[in-house]
Amino acid sequence: xxxxxxxxxxxxxxxxxxxxxxxxxxxxxxxxxxxxxxxxxxxxxxxxxxxxxxxxxxxxxxxxxxxxxxxxxxxxxxxxxxxxxxxxxxxxxxxxxxxxxxxxxxxxxxxxxxxxxxxxxxxxxxxxxxxxxxxxxxxxxxxxxxxxxxxxxxxxxxxxxxxxxxxxxxxxxxxxxxxxxxxxxxxxxxxxxxxxxxxxxxxxxxxxxxxxxxxxxxxxxxxxxxxxxxxxxxxxxxxxxxxxxxxxxxxxxxxxxxxxxxxxxxxxxxxxxxxxxxxxxxxxxxxxxxxxxxxxxxxxxxxxxxxxxxxxxxxxxxxxxxxxxxxxxxxxxxxxxxxxxxxxxxxxxx
Numbered sequence: 001x002x003x004x005x006x007x008x009x010x011x012x013x014x015x016x017x018x019x020x021x022x023x024x025x026x027x028x029x030x031x032x033x034x035x036x037x038x039x040x041x042x043x044x045x046x047x048x049x050x051x052x053x054x055x056x057x058x059x060x061x062x063x064x065x066x067x068x069x070x071x072x073x074x075x076x077x078x079x080x081x082x083x084x085x086x087x088x089x090x091x092x093x094x095x096x097x098x099x100x101x102x103x104x105x106x107x108x109x110x111x112x113x114x115x116x117x118x119x120x121x122x123x124x125x126x127x128x129x130x131x132x133x134x135x136x137x138x139x140x141x142x143x144x145x146x147x148x149x150x151x152x153x154x155x156x157x158x159x160x161x162x163x164x165x166x167x168x169x170x171x172x173x174x175x176x177x178x179x180x181x182x183x184x185x186x187x188x189x190x191x192x193x194x195x196x197x198x199x200x201x202x203x204x205x206x207x208x209x210x211x212x213x214x215x216x217x218x219x220x221x222x223x224x225x226x227x228x229x230x231x232x233x234x235x236x237x238x239x240x241x242x243x244x245x246x247x248x249x250x251x252x253x254x255x256x257x258x259x260x261x262x263x264x265x266x267x268x269x270x271x272x273x274x275x276x277x278x279x280x281x282x283x284x285x286x287x288x289x290x291x292x293x294x295x296x297x298x299x300x301x302x303x304x305x306x307x308x309x310x311x312x313x314x315x316x317x318x319x320x321x322x323x324x325x326x327x328x329x330x331x332x333x334x335x336x337x338x339x340x341x342x343x344x345x346x347x348x349x350x
Contacts, residue, residue, distance in 0.1 A: 001034070001037055003039055004036065004039065005069050005070075006039065006069065006070050006302075007041055007043055007065055007068040007071045008023065008043065009045060009073045010042070010043075010075075011045070011073060011074045013075050013077060014075060014280060015073070015280055017288065017338050018074055018276060018292045018294070018296075019072065021341075022292060022295040022296045022299040024346070025349070026303070028346055029311040029315055029349065035308070036311070043064070056090060061090065062094070062097055062098075066098075066270065069306065070271050072274050072298070073091075073275035075275070075278065076279070077279055078280065095131050095132060096133075098265055098270035099265045099269065100131055100132065100263035100270070100273060101131050102128060102130075103128070104261060104262050105127045105242070105259065105260070105277060106125075106297075107229075107259075108123060109252075110320050112324035112325065112326055113253065113258070113323050114333070115252055117226065117252055121228070122230050123229045123249075123252065123253055125232040125235060125249070126233075127246050128234060128237070128242070129238075129242025130166040130238050131242075131263055132162060134156050135154075135156040135239050136239045140153040140154040156240075158194075158196050160196065163197050164204065167200060167201060167236055171204070171205075171208040171211055174213075174233060174234040177233055178233040179210055179211050179212060181214075181233065181235075181236060182233075182235050183213070183215050183216070183235075183236045183237070184221050184235060184238070184241045185201075185215055186219070188217060222244070222245060225249055226248065250277055254332060255332065256276075256277050256294065257290070257331045257332065259276065260274075260277070260298040261274070261276070262274045262275070262298065262301045262302065272302075274299065274302040276297075288338050288339065289329050292329075292338050292341055293323070296315060296319055297316065300315040300316050314349050318345045319348075322345045325348075327344040327345075329341050
């Protein structure tokens with residue numbers, strides 16, 4: 001039996017609620033399989049930890065996380081008590097310091113889920129977001145802060161090695177799917193960083209003659225995600241563009257309550273991190289109605305990453321069957337609680 005060490009990081013808001021639901025599912029498929037064991041460690045970090053210790057995370061948080069095989073995150077953010085820039089900063093550091101340069105966000109319209117689009121077609125794509133540099137690098141500063149002449153500078157960092165490795169990852173993924181790739185850029189306005197993306201794309205696309213590849217500007221992609229999302233397969237984007245487009249993609253496939261993601265280090269030199277896209281949703285925290293599907297599907301991605309493909313498929317099938325049967329929380333038009341929707345998913349796995 002293979003044992004994997006998993007860090008459970010509930011975080012803030014609904015993070016603890018959806019993470020607890022996902023852990024129930026993981027424990028269940030573990031018992032069904034009998035071939036692996038997930039040994040979990042709870043990390044009580046977040047805004048509550050801040051008000052007790054003066055920091056959102058302990059000083060050695062990276063050293064603590066480094067020992068695990070994977071990190072399973074609930075959600076980060078408590079805007080009524082702490083600014084997002086303070087709570088989310090260390091999350092970005094985890095991604096960058098652990099070289100989790102691939103953020104995978106699958107986007108699929110499941111049977112039984114209603115899209116706000118009139119004729120959505122069959123939506124089944126995956127966004128490959130560059131996760132370690134770009135617009136989310138802390139490069140910049142303030143001058144005369146708080147004064148009328150205040151000036152803020154925020155620079156995006158794009159490196160040849162960073163762009164090439166994420167593009168090649170996307171091309172290889174496209175070969176496992178439908179052999180189609182779209183790279184998102186904005187080189188008509190951002191004439192340095194995004195032109196570098198264009199140049200590298202032009203250099204390497206010839207290495208993948210079997211892939212139907214193209215470039216598209218971010219604003220046009222946002223429009224086409226709404227107009228004709230079924231045209232997309234693998235989408236590769238920079239940190240900011242990938243973040244924005246996946247929120248659009250989540251909404252057109254039923255909402256962020258279904259949007260799973262992972263932040264992976266493909267070389268496996270560091271632990272990878274798995275998390276729902278939806279955030280901490282403070283407006284419904286504590287009400288017991290948060291949709292657990294995104295966290296549960298993120299757990300399935302973690303199982304697959306750890307090598308437990310059959311267990312991952314069991315989890316996905318359980319979620320899909322529950323959605324198809326209309327057994328959902330209020331965000332999808334149902335009346336179930338977080339706990340009872342999890343119960344239904346467990347029943348469908350059985």
